[in-house]
Amino acid sequence: MSRLELGIAWRYMRSRRGSKLLSLISLIAIGGVIVGVSALIVIIGVMNGLQTDLREKILIGSSDIRVLTYGPDMVMSGWQDVEKKVARQPGVVAVAPFVFTQALGQSAQHRYLEGVFVLGIPPAGPNAQEVTGIRKTATAGDFTFSTRDGRHRGVVVGAKLADRLLVTPGIDSIKLMTMRPDKIDAITGMPEPQIEEFEVTGIFSTGMYEYDNNYVILSLDAAQRLAQLGNAVTGLEVKTPTRWDAPDVALRLQDSLGMPFRTADWREQNHSLFNALKLEKLGMSVILLLIVLVAAFNIMSTLIMVVTDKTREIGILRAMGMSARSIRRIFFAQGVIIGLAGTFVGLVIGLVTSVAIGRGKLIPLDATVYYIDHLPISTEPLDVALIVLASLAVAALATIYPARQAARLYPVEAIRHE
Numbered sequence: 001m002s003r004l005e006l007g008i009a010w011r012y013m014r015s016r017r018g019s020k021l022l023s024l025i026s027l028i029a030i031g032g033v034i035v036g037v038s039a040l041i042v043i044i045g046v047m048n049g050l051q052t053d054l055r056e057k058i059l060i061g062s063s064d065i066r067v068l069t070y071g072p073d074m075v076m077s078g079w080q081d082v083e084k085k086v087a088r089q090p091g092v093v094a095v096a097p098f099v100f101t102q103a104l105g106q107s108a109q110h111r112y113l114e115g116v117f118v119l120g121i122p123p124a125g126p127n128a129q130e131v132t133g134i135r136k137t138a139t140a141g142d143f144t145f146s147t148r149d150g151r152h153r154g155v156v157v158g159a160k161l162a163d164r165l166l167v168t169p170g171i172d173s174i175k176l177m178t179m180r181p182d183k184i185d186a187i188t189g190m191p192e193p194q195i196e197e198f199e200v201t202g203i204f205s206t207g208m209y210e211y212d213n214n215y216v217i218l219s220l221d222a223a224q225r226l227a228q229l230g231n232a233v234t235g236l237e238v239k240t241p242t243r244w245d246a247p248d249v250a251l252r253l254q255d256s257l258g259m260p261f262r263t264a265d266w267r268e269q270n271h272s273l274f275n276a277l278k279l280e281k282l283g284m285s286v287i288l289l290l291i292v293l294v295a296a297f298n299i300m301s302t303l304i305m306v307v308t309d310k311t312r313e314i315g316i317l318r319a320m321g322m323s324a325r326s327i328r329r330i331f332f333a334q335g336v337i338i339g340l341a342g343t344f345v346g347l348v349i350g351l352v353t354s355v356a357i358g359r360g361k362l363i364p365l366d367a368t369v370y371y372i373d374h375l376p377i378s379t380e381p382l383d384v385a386l387i388v389l390a391s392l393a394v395a396a397l398a399t400i401y402p403a404r405q406a407a408r409l410y411p412v413e414a415i416r417h418e
Contacts, residue, residue: 008330026338029302032295033342033391034349040288040387041350041379042357047281048383049358049376051274055243057208059266060133061119061215063237064246066269067095067253070260075232082257083236089256091240091249094129096122097233099223103176105216109166116161117215118176120223120233123152131237134204134217141169141202145219152219154201158212167200174198174216178226196226292391295342296398299335303402324408331403332396339395343388354379 067086069076076082079097086095099120104113122128124135124143135143138156145154155174157167167174177195198218205212224230240249246265254263267274357363358377365374 025302025305029295029298029338030342030345032298033292033339033395034346036288036292036295037343037346037387037391038350038353039291040285041347041384042353042377043284043288044281044383044387045350045354045358045377045379046375047284048380049378051278051281052378053376055266055270055274057206057211058270059243060137060206060208061211062266062269063131064240064243064266065238065250065253066264067236067238067257068262068264069235070262074234075229076235077232079233079236082261085257086236086238086253089249089253091245091252092238093241094131094239096129096131096237097220098235098237099220099227099229100234101178101223101227103178103216103226105161105165106175106177107165107167107172109172110164113177114161114165115214116176118223118226119215119217120220120227121217123219129239131239134206137204137206138202139205141200143202143217145201145222147199147201152222153198154219155198155222156202156204156217157200158215159203159205160209160213161216162200162203164213169200169202172200174200176216176226178228194226194228196222198222289390292394295391296394299338299395299398300402302338303331303335303399304405327406328403331406332399335395335399335403336392339392339398343391343395346391347384347388351379351384 067076067082068074076097083095083097086092099118101118101120103116103118105116106113121134121143123145128135139159141154141156143156145152145156147153155176157165157174165174166172175195175197177193179193204217218226220233224233238249238253240246243266247267250263250265250268254261257263354377357375358379361374363375
């Protein structure tokens with residue numbers, strides 16, 4: 001493209017009154033691209049941030065893979081041999097048993113019973129396998145579950161649950177009650193309750209409302225007694241080199257272990273949530289892409305108006321020997337200039353807005369509803385690159401029709417145009 005063609009394209013974008021400023025219709029076309037690009041960058045960043053933040057928070061207390069069993073009891077007996085077999089499989093970084101059950105909890109300061117989820121894991125120590133990041137979330141005490149008498153009779157409570165039960169580590173205790181199906185009350189015909197008291201030795205805070213509000217964590221042997229499992233466990237937790245390796249490793253473990261064992265990776269454990277987030281991201285992308293398409297129609301209408309307004313000038317250029325190809329390039333350059341200007345400014349506004357919202361935590365959320373306390377943003381370079389390319393491509397495509405119409409004008413008819 002020659003300097004003459006670029007010069008004419010730039011001249012046609014300016015105001016007719018001799019001003020060097022852009023015309024109003026050119027500014028409107030650029031503004032449409034700016035809005036579309038900046039909105040796409042911010043919203044896609046929000047969807048990425050929600051997905052990433054929720055995934056990290058959920059997986060603090062949930063392993064990459066869980067090895068479970070089929071059957072009516074859904075418990076794993078003789079798990080030590082299974083653990084050794086799983087540990088030998090390629091792609092397995094760490095493996096540890098866990099117990100998961102439900103109970104009613106009550107503290108001396110809290111009159112009412114609270115429904116809680118009970119998670120039993122091996123106590124922290126030099127030989128403990130770090131399968132999840134839950135042990136790193138302790139804000140008071142630790143995950144050794146050691147009480148003053150040297151026994152592993154401690155319990156680590158979620159921060160919000162601890163506030164509700166009014167308990168303090170090292171001072172208060174919690175009673176946990178489960179039902180004993182092996183003992184039936186002769187009068188009521190209901191299972192008799194089993195009540196155990198545990199000293200509060202720690203508090204954890206993950207930032208995930210579900211964990212902080214409902215979970216208590218015990219040592220593995222204490223949870224086995226509370227759930228009346230004997231030496232059995234609920235299953236095994238497995239850590240892989242990266243979370244994205246989990247599906248392949250889970251498939252190999254399933255093939256290796258066979259029945260009655262089954263595996264569930266982190267995506268399967270939270271299938272509905274992550275699928276919903278993915279669908280929302282796709283939906284928002286399509287909706288906001290319509291803004292860019294509207295901007296493309298603005299560019300098209302702008303160029304059509306310029307062609308109509310500059311018909312005589314185009315006829316003079318053709319009469320002076322300018323080819324139809326050069327005329328097409330003039331209007332193509334005009335559309336590309338609008339697309340480049342709008343895309344660049346929209347890119348800057350979108351990135352600055354994303355950084356401000358993400359780092360400044362400008363948009364608070366209700367953690368009881370959204371699991372998180374502020375709107376997170378994670379701007380992925382690939383997404384930004386795709387948005388920029390899509391915007392430029394749409395702007396370029398919008399120039400095709402008006403550029404062809406301008407190139408088809410006959411010189412004599414164009415010069416006689418009123």
